[in-house]
Amino acid sequence: xGQRTPLYDRHVSLGxxxxxxxxxxxxxxxxxxxxxxxxxxxxxxxxxxxxxxxxSFAGPDxxxxxxxxWTNNAATLKDGQVRYGLVCNDQGxxxxxxLVYKWPYGYAMVVNxxxxxxxxxxxxxxxxxxxxxxIDQSADTAMLAVQGPKAIAACKDLTGVDPASLGYYFAAxxxxxxxxxxxxxxxxxxxxxxxxxxxxxxxQELWDDLVARGAKPCGLGARDTLRLExxxxxxxxxxxxxxxPFQAGLGWSVKLDKGPFRGxxxxxxxxxxxxxxxxxxxxxxxxxxxxxxxxxxxxxxxVGVVCSGTFSPTLQKTIAMAYADPAATAVGTTxxxxxxxxxxxxxxxxxxxxxxxx
Amino acid sequence: xxxxxxxxxKSHEWAKLEGEVCTIGITKFAVDQLTDVVxxxxxxxxxxxxxxDSFGEIESVKAVSDLYSPINGEVTAINxxxxxxxxxxxxxxxxxGWLIQVKPEPGSNLNAMMSPDQYQKQIDSEAH
Numbered sequence: 001x002g003q004r005t006p007l008y009d010r011h012v013s014l015g016x017x018x019x020x021x022x023x024x025x026x027x028x029x030x031x032x033x034x035x036x037x038x039x040x041x042x043x044x045x046x047x048x049x050x051x052x053x054x055x056s057f058a059g060p061d062x063x064x065x066x067x068x069x070w071t072n073n074a075a076t077l078k079d080g081q082v083r084y085g086l087v088c089n090d091q092g093x094x095x096x097x098x099l100v101y102k103w104p105y106g107y108a109m110v111v112n113x114x115x116x117x118x119x120x121x122x123x124x125x126x127x128x129x130x131x132x133x134x135i136d137q138s139a140d141t142a143m144l145a146v147q148g149p150k151a152i153a154a155c156k157d158l159t160g161v162d163p164a165s166l167g168y169y170f171a172a173x174x175x176x177x178x179x180x181x182x183x184x185x186x187x188x189x190x191x192x193x194x195x196x197x198x199x200x201x202x203x204q205e206l207w208d209d210l211v212a213r214g215a216k217p218c219g220l221g222a223r224d225t226l227r228l229e230x231x232x233x234x235x236x237x238x239x240x241x242x243x244x245p246f247q248a249g250l251g252w253s254v255k256l257d258k259g260p261f262r263g264x265x266x267x268x269x270x271x272x273x274x275x276x277x278x279x280x281x282x283x284x285x286x287x288x289x290x291x292x293x294x295x296x297x298x299x300x301x302x303v304g305v306v307c308s309g310t311f312s313p314t315l316q317k318t319i320a321m322a323y324a325d326p327a328a329t330a331v332g333t334t335x336x337x338x339x340x341x342x343x344x345x346x347x348x349x350x351x352x353x354x355x356x357x358x
Numbered sequence: 359x360x361x362x363x364x365x366x367x368k369s370h371e372w373a374k375l376e377g378e379v380c381t382i383g384i385t386k387f388a389v390d391q392l393t394d395v396v397x398x399x400x401x402x403x404x405x406x407x408x409x410x411d412s413f414g415e416i417e418s419v420k421a422v423s424d425l426y427s428p429i430n431g432e433v434t435a436i437n438x439x440x441x442x443x444x445x446x447x448x449x450x451x452x453x454x455g456w457l458i459q460v461k462p463e464p465g466s467n468l469n470a471m472m473s474p475d476q477y478q479k480q481i482d483s484e485a486h
Contacts, residue, residue: 028420029393029420032393032394033393033394033419033420034394034419221419221420225419287396287397287417287444288397288399288417288422289396289397289417289419289422291422310419311394311396311397311417311419313419340415340422
């Protein structure tokens with residue numbers, strides 16, 4: 001049996017199909033992936049993301065530890081700001097992609113569920129002489145995401161802070177039903193929305209509250225198709241220990257001039273390596289879905305491999321993300337994808353596949 | 359929810375043999391498991407199918423599954439409506455959502471397939 005979030009009973013009572021995800025028993029869908037996907041694009045959807053790891057840092061050297069393991073620059077964060085960045089191994093490969101939150105009184109980090117233990121260990125082994133403690137708050141808290149064009153208005157008086165007053169990728173410590181919570185204007189769907197962290201005992205109450213406000217329960221299936229349309233990478237698919245940030249198109253989150261950090265020396269070299277495969281977007285002409293592991297071919301030669309693929313409910317097209325040799329990455333390049341033994345024609349397209357109208 | 363007049367396979371196909379015509383589809387349980395069907399690939403009329411071998415595939419947003427024939431024979435018809443509207447299979451998998459019709463080889467039958475009661479037991483155990 002896998003781990004369960006504080007919302008597990010809700011998922012079961014709502015008739016969700018529960019699957020194993022990174023060792024967690026998580027809802028993959030309540031009704032239909034496409035229906036849930038479309039709800040997020042046009043209205044608002046509710047996701048249980050309590051499986052993700054929530055870490056906080058205590059001690060005077062919190063900033064120094066984050067700077068030591070993180071590719072982005074935490075020193076320039078304003079109070080309340082949230083920033084995306086990577087934790088890399090010493091070879092420059094990606095250990096995880098994480099969000100760092102800056103509070104007036106310290107820092108927090110949200111990491112992927114499947115990487116939580118690995119990252120906690122990595123942080124602890126990186127402490128050295130620094131005076132800092134890493135506190136894993138995951139088991140004591142629940143985290144829900146409300147995503148979609150109606151999310152901001154629906155959460156106006158949810159907590160002590162109106163999310164409309166928060167800039168995109170800003171957060172506020174506030175209160176939900178008289179208990180401390182965190183409200184952030186962040187997400188993983190390509191839509192505007194919020195993520196809320198509450199104590200684990202408030203998880204179900206918050207869930208029911210958000211459903212009453214009109215948010216439709218959505219599972220990890222829709223979360224995957226939504227993030228794929230928005231070309232957001234998923235660890236284990238687009239990201240891994242062998243892939244560096246430049247290949248992944250995440251060079252913007254690597255601040256090589258911020259000072260030393262783990263992986264920096266390797267990244268300085270890898271940035272100049274123009275022979276490495278790059279993350280690209282693919283549009284397939286047929287309806288068969290190119291899933292993870294399908295080979296990209298040009299003139300009979302293998303030139304890459306698919307990392308994620310789906311049928312895009314918003315675009316009504318078959319799409320995929322892949323890693324391709326530099327010679328095959330130009331937008332408009334035509335190639336074939338070996339989908340279970342049969343070649344399907346595909347074209348390299350610009351990422352993201354979908355961008356919301358602002 | 360499991361019609362009594364059909365026979366069933368472990369891989370969730372159903373079949374009905376009426377004289378020279380064997381109609382093959384997939385069960386409601388299978389369709390519910392797939393949800394969001396986006397594509398159905400079927401053989402051409404005149405192709406031969408073989409018991410236990412894949413004759414096509416059904417793809418949903420989540421996953422792709424092979425379709426297995428329960429019988430040897432020659433394809434005499436395919437459901438063109440499903441090619442045009444794959445998601446339509448969800449509405450009536452045991453009726454209008456049939457996949458192919460086959461003219462069985464002489465002497466072949468569906469005796470190796472499960473009875474409705476046996477199949478019901480299988481899906482009851484899979485649902486948990």
